[in-house]
Amino acid sequence: MLDSKLIRETPEVVRAAIAKKHLEIDLDAILAIDASWRAQLQEVEALRSTQKGANSAMAALPKGSPEFAAKVAEMKAVSSQVKERDARLKETEERFRTAMLSVPNLPHASVPDGRTPEDNVVFSLHGAHDEPRPHALPHWEIPGFDRLFDFARGAKVTGAGFPFLVGDGARLARALLQFFLEEGSKAGYVEVSPPIFVNAASATATGQLPDKEGQMYETTPDHLYAVPTAEVPLTNFFRDEILDESVLPVYRCAYTPCFRREAGSYGKEVRGLNRVHQFDKVELLKWVHPATSYDELDKLREDAERLLQKLQLPYRVLLMCGGDLGFAQAKKYDLEVWAAGQKRWLEVSSCSNFEAFQARRAQIRFRSKESGRTELVHTINGSGLAVGRVQAAILENNLESDGRVRIPEVLVPYFGRAHLSFQ
RNA sequence: GGAGAGGUGGCUGAGUGGUCGAUAGCGGCGCUUUGCUAAAGCGUUGUAGGGGUUUAAAUCCCUACCGGGGGUUCGAAUCCCCCCCUCUCCGCCA
Numbered sequence: 147m148l149d150s151k152l153i154r155e156t157p158e159v160v161r162a163a164i165a166k167k168h169l170e171i172d173l174d175a176i177l178a179i180d181a182s183w184r185a186q187l188q189e190v191e192a193l194r195s196t197q198k199g200a201n202s203a204m205a206a207l208p209k210g211s212p213e214f215a216a217k218v219a220e221m222k223a224v225s226s227q228v229k230e231r232d233a234r235l236k237e238t239e240e241r242f243r244t245a246m247l248s249v250p251n252l253p254h255a256s257v258p259d260g261r262t263p264e265d266n267v268v269f270s271l272h273g274a275h276d277e278p279r280p281h282a283l284p285h286w287e288i289p290g291f292d293r294l295f296d297f298a299r300g301a302k303v304t305g306a307g308f309p310f311l312v313g314d315g316a317r318l319a320r321a322l323l324q325f326f327l328e329e330g331s332k333a334g335y336v337e338v339s340p341p342i343f344v345n346a347a348s349a350t351a352t353g354q355l356p357d358k359e360g361q362m363y364e365t366t367p368d369h370l371y372a373v374p375t376a377e378v379p380l381t382n383f384f385r386d387e388i389l390d391e392s393v394l395p396v397y398r399c400a401y402t403p404c405f406r407r408e409a410g411s412y413g414k415e416v417r418g419l420n421r422v423h424q425f426d427k428v429e430l431l432k433w434v435h436p437a438t439s440y441d442e443l444d445k446l447r448e449d450a451e452r453l454l455q456k457l458q459l460p461y462r463v464l465l466m467c468g469g470d471l472g473f474a475q476a477k478k479y480d481l482e483v484w485a486a487g488q489k490r491w492l493e494v495s496s497c498s499n500f501e502a503f504q505a506r507r508a509q510i511r512f513r514s515k516e517s518g519r520t521e522l523v524h525t526i527n528g529s530g531l532a533v534g535r536v537q538a539a540i541l542e543n544n545l546e547s548d549g550r551v552r553i554p555e556v557l558v559p560y561f562g563r564a565h566l567s568f569q
Numbered sequence: 570g571g572a573g574a575g576g577u578g579g580c581u582g583a584g585u586g587g588u589c590g591a592u593a594g595c596g597g598c599g600c601u602u603u604g605c606u607a608a609a610g611c612g613u614u615g616u617a618g619g620g621g622u623u624u625a626a627a628u629c630c631c632u633a634c635c636g637g638g639g640g641u642u643c644g645a646a647u648c649c650c651c652c653c654c655u656c657u658c659c660g661c662c663a
Contacts, residue, residue: 187619191632198588198632201644205587214643221643388579388616517626520616 147506148249150242154180163252166468168261176245183242186235193228197221247356251503253468254440254477260467266480267467272451273460275484282486285541286418289549290568295419307408307416307423314566318540319426321553321560322533323401326428326453330530333449335399335430340379342402343370348382351508353474363405372405376429377527381504384433388520389512395434395442399530401426418538420492425534431527433510436502439524440477443499447479450495450530457554459539460484462491476501479528483535487542492535497528541566 153160157173164171200221207214258267285291292298294315300308311319327337349355349371354362363372373379380400389396404427408416415421430449434442447463454461466478475498482491502522505511511520544552551566558564 184619187632191619194632197644202588204643218643223643225643 166253168469179242183238190231190235250473251476257477258467261469263470265467267465269463269465271462275460279486281545282542284487285538319533321557324560330399335397338398338400340400342373344378352378352381360409361407374406375404376400376402380431384510385508391512391515395432398431401428419534427532428530430530433523436524439499443526446528447497450528453531456556474500474503483539485539485542494531494535495529500525
């Protein structure tokens with residue numbers, strides 16, 4: 147959510163920023179609702195003030211007196227007016243809130259112009275992704291893959307896109323998680339194990355609701371949502387709190403399984419581990435002082451990149467253009483790992499600065515030492531990393547002539563062996 | 570799941586229909602006293618929205634907020650209803 151003052155006072159700035167995201171928002175309609183809200187608010191507040199004044203006067207009067215009775219009669223009219231206008235005011239307020247929730251975050255000045263994924267800028271390129279790998283296969287075609295990643299039985303037990311990980315498949319996932327969390331701790335992120343169901347208020351604060359409702363699994367009868375990413379419970383940790391400035395920046399990391407309905411996905415995009423309904427991920431998250439948020443975003447991106455470097459996987463960093471930025475992001479980098487068998491890039495991390503967009507919805511503030519006032523923090527997050535697709539990349543890039551997969555050196559202590567076997 | 574007790578400001582804790590945004594204590598901040606520390610005394614102390622003034626801020630005015638939502642009433646922290654959460658006992662259980 148944006149600051150309503152920003153829209154009120156500099157609508158042209160907001161208009162230009164929204165255009166950069168290639169979205170259509172009727173700002174004039176929002177401004178009109180805002181104007182009528184303020185007019186209604188002043189009316190109601192004036193009536194309330196009258197009520198309060200009368201109340202003080204009545205407190206001093208004897209209860210049975212004619213003056214008292216007269217006041218009661220007089221105030222009855224005011225009371226019914228307040229009720230009626232307050233109801234209208236609340237209605238307007240709700241309309242305004244709904245309209246404001248439809249306004250996207252503004253892209254940062256450093257975000258490149260562009261409309262589609264093709265317009266994203268390749269920010270950096272690492273490793274030799276174009277080096278020939280004669281044994282490479284799409285991971286789902288590797289002999290024995292189905293034994294370690296059992297999609298058929300997962301489909302029987304739950305549904306499509308819920309694979310069982312068996313034997314070395316499960317072992318590789320666990321090794322990666324352990325590695326990611328250890329590296330996160332070393333980089334200063336305090337490990338958190340959050341709830342994996344959240345309520346509607348939390349999902350709204352991080353922006354999943356209302357616009358991405360169909361992407362989450364919802365439970366009955368309690369109406370809790372299975373988290374699509376640890377970002378949701380983690381960001382909400384400090385919801386409705388005022389932090390001491392001295393605790394900033396706060397670094398946290400968390401592993402959770404992530405649940406995504408992925409309605410509408412199809413084809414090659416979703417083969418094998420490319421896109422599943424449940425996958426493991428470690429999320430990195432920061433709450434920072436607004437003045438430092440872009441430096442902190444770069445540092446977080448580097449923390450995520452380091453994981454791919456240590457795993458010795460070829461990858462690239464994309465700087466997302468305005469049109470491919472998410473609704474809530476002010477700036478976003480995607481980390482994409484090279485999958486040598488499929489000969490394509492797979493997104494394994496998305497590192498974003500939300501500025502105050504999430505913090506305003508979630509009311510996460512700090513008390514500024516300088517001004518003594520409360521200010522919204524900036525939130526930054528990114529995967530560090532998504533396990534399923536990193537697994538896919540390891541299987542495809544490290545497949546050897548004997549049909550085994552070489553485990554990256556840094557992972558050997560966690561995995562326990564130097565090779566993964568499909569037997 | 571059953572029964573009971575609760576939820577008030579940063580914390581503890583008063584307040585059962587009317588000048589209550591709310592007694593008091595602690596903590597925080599400021600000042601005074603003091604060689605320093607400690608202690609004492611005095612003062613101060615939340616959040617949000619709107620308006621006015623201003624280059625802006627501060628100040629000023631108004632309104633809301635006593636877990637959340639609704640109701641009763643001229644008037645609700647206080648009475649009624651629903652929901653959430655915490656604690657105690659019982660039941661169940663990894």
